[in-house]
Amino acid sequence: xxxxxxxxxxxxxxxxxxxxxxxxxxxxxxxxxxxxxxxxxxxxxxxxxxxxxxxxxxxxxxxxxxxxxxxxxxxxxxxxxxxxxxxxxxxxxxxxxxxxxxxxxxxxxxxxxxxxxxxxxxxxxxxxxxxxxxxxxxxxxxxxxxxxxxxxxxxxxxxxxxxxxxxxxxxxxxxxxxxxxxxxxxxxxxxxxxxxxxxxxxxxxxxxxxxxxxxxxxxxxxxxxxxxxxxxxxxxxxxxxxxxxxxxxxxxxxxxxxxxxxxxxxxxxxxxxxxxxxxxxxxxxxxxxxxxxxxxxxxxxxxxxxxxxxxxxxxxxxxxxxxxxxxxxxxxxxxxxxxxxxxxxxxxxxxxxxxxxxxxxxxxxxxxxxxxxxxx
Numbered sequence: 001x002x003x004x005x006x007x008x009x010x011x012x013x014x015x016x017x018x019x020x021x022x023x024x025x026x027x028x029x030x031x032x033x034x035x036x037x038x039x040x041x042x043x044x045x046x047x048x049x050x051x052x053x054x055x056x057x058x059x060x061x062x063x064x065x066x067x068x069x070x071x072x073x074x075x076x077x078x079x080x081x082x083x084x085x086x087x088x089x090x091x092x093x094x095x096x097x098x099x100x101x102x103x104x105x106x107x108x109x110x111x112x113x114x115x116x117x118x119x120x121x122x123x124x125x126x127x128x129x130x131x132x133x134x135x136x137x138x139x140x141x142x143x144x145x146x147x148x149x150x151x152x153x154x155x156x157x158x159x160x161x162x163x164x165x166x167x168x169x170x171x172x173x174x175x176x177x178x179x180x181x182x183x184x185x186x187x188x189x190x191x192x193x194x195x196x197x198x199x200x201x202x203x204x205x206x207x208x209x210x211x212x213x214x215x216x217x218x219x220x221x222x223x224x225x226x227x228x229x230x231x232x233x234x235x236x237x238x239x240x241x242x243x244x245x246x247x248x249x250x251x252x253x254x255x256x257x258x259x260x261x262x263x264x265x266x267x268x269x270x271x272x273x274x275x276x277x278x279x280x281x282x283x284x285x286x287x288x289x290x291x292x293x294x295x296x297x298x299x300x301x302x303x304x305x306x307x308x309x310x311x312x313x314x315x316x317x318x319x320x321x322x323x324x325x326x327x328x329x330x331x332x333x334x335x336x337x338x339x340x341x342x343x344x345x346x347x348x349x350x351x352x353x354x355x356x357x358x359x360x361x362x363x364x365x366x367x368x369x370x371x372x373x374x375x376x
Contacts, residue, residue: 030255033291033347036319047295047317050306052332056320059305060298061337063269064249068219068234072212077189077235081137084168084238089115089123089133089141093149094157101127101153127152138162170194170236174244175203184236192226192233194242206267207247214240222268249340253279256287256346265340272322273333275344282324282346289324291347296320296339 039045050056083089091112093102102110115123121134128148133141138160149156168184177199188194191212195201201208201223208223214237223244226232249265258280266278272294276282282289296318298306303316322336323329338344 030345030347032350033288036291036293036347040319047319048303048307049319049321051321051323052336054332054335056306057332057335057337059302060320061335062302062339063337064340066209066220066222066225068212068221068232069217071217072214072219072234073231075235075237078184078237081139081162083117083121083133083136083138083141083162085117085119085121085134086238087117087133087162087168089117089138090161091115091125091145092159092161093145094159095153096155096157097153101149125149168238170238170240170242172198172242172244174242175201175208175246176244177202184238188236190233190235191242194236195244201244203244203246204266207265209245209247211243211245212240213243224268251275251338251340251342251344254343254345256283256348257281257344258283270338271334272336272338272344273330275338275342276333276346279344286348288347288349289329292322292324292333293345293347294320294322294336294338295343295345296341 037043037049039047040049041047042049093110093112095101095108095110098108102112112125115125117123117133121132122130123133124130125145125148128145131141131144131148136144142158142160145158145160146156149158169181170184171181172194173179176195179198182188182194182197184194188197191210195210205223209220210223210226211218211220212234221232247265247268250262251265251270252262253275254260257276261279263275263278267274272292276292282292297315298318300312300314300316303318304310304312306318320336322333324333326332
């Protein structure tokens with residue numbers, strides 16, 4: 001009887017010790033499932049905890065909408081020969097006399113190089129006066145100058161050459177082969193042609209985004225969409241600014257995963273299963289596959305649909321729960337979309353905490369034995 005009582009006492013003492021050690025707060029990667037559920041609205045917390053199913057997946061599957069406005073898409077391709085303010089012109093005038101208006105004695109040809117079209121669209125030609133060049137083609141400008149000079153010199157012959165200037169250029173920066181200022185010429189009057197002229201993109205195409213700024217308006221598209229949708233290959237205008245950059249979206253991975261870090265998206269859309277794979281998958285020694293959580297601030301419009309309500313206003317804290325051990329759990333994780341600034345958290349398995357508790361006890365007992373041996 002004494003032996004049984006002694007064993008019972010030892011068992012009770014062991015349980016008390018385990019409870020005491022567990023209560024001391026053993027090291028771990030984050031909260032467990034019970035602690036996360038304790039923060040739910042149903043338990044007077046401030047977050048909605050929702051199990052992922054097909055309805056939730058459909059309600060939350062939102063990909064950032066990128067595109068150009070109608071003002072960009074409906075703008076026609078500009079004439080490559082149209083003169084604009086800032087352009088530079090070269091003029092040559094042939095006169096049918098030896099002593100002409102513009103040429104010296106015995107010379108019947110005069111050349112005016114780099115005649116700048118001013119901000120108002122005008123140029124000045126001696127004896128012809130101030131002439132509006134902007135909006136005209138070189139041929140039409142040739143006719144105008146000829147008419148102006150015809151009254152002062154017999155049968156003048158005029159040649160007008162247009163060289164692209166400040167008024168017909170775009171700037172390209174970011175992930176392209178050659179950044180700089182490029183003239184809008186006949187082969188490069190559209191977005192794709194201009195990017196090709198700049199050496200093409202140098203970043204992964206699947207995460208490349210193109211932003212075009214025109215005055216106070218701007219539009220952004222995926223690089224891949226530029227080729228899949230011809231209407232996005234917009235016509236360019238002088239002064240356009242083109243930025244080619246990588247997708248800046250990212251999520252944070254924490255808990256019992258292969259790696260804990262902030263991870264950039266490597267595709268236009270990213271599922272929960274792909275997000276876990278990007279950080280090395282679940283840690284087989286620590287992870288609880290029934291406790292995969294995705295935390296985000298959800299817009300009220302989506303939160304109301306997910307929760308079947310219509311009274312929520314403003315962003316709501318949502319915690320989506322994925323159980324990979326369910327029959328369709330892997331499919332749910334494959335279909336559930338991760339979005340920008342999401343936190344993907346995987347809890348530790350209960351066994352891990354129990355193992356840590358036992359390790360702490362056996363370690364403490366070993367230390368006590370060592371001290372006892374020294375004392376003897």
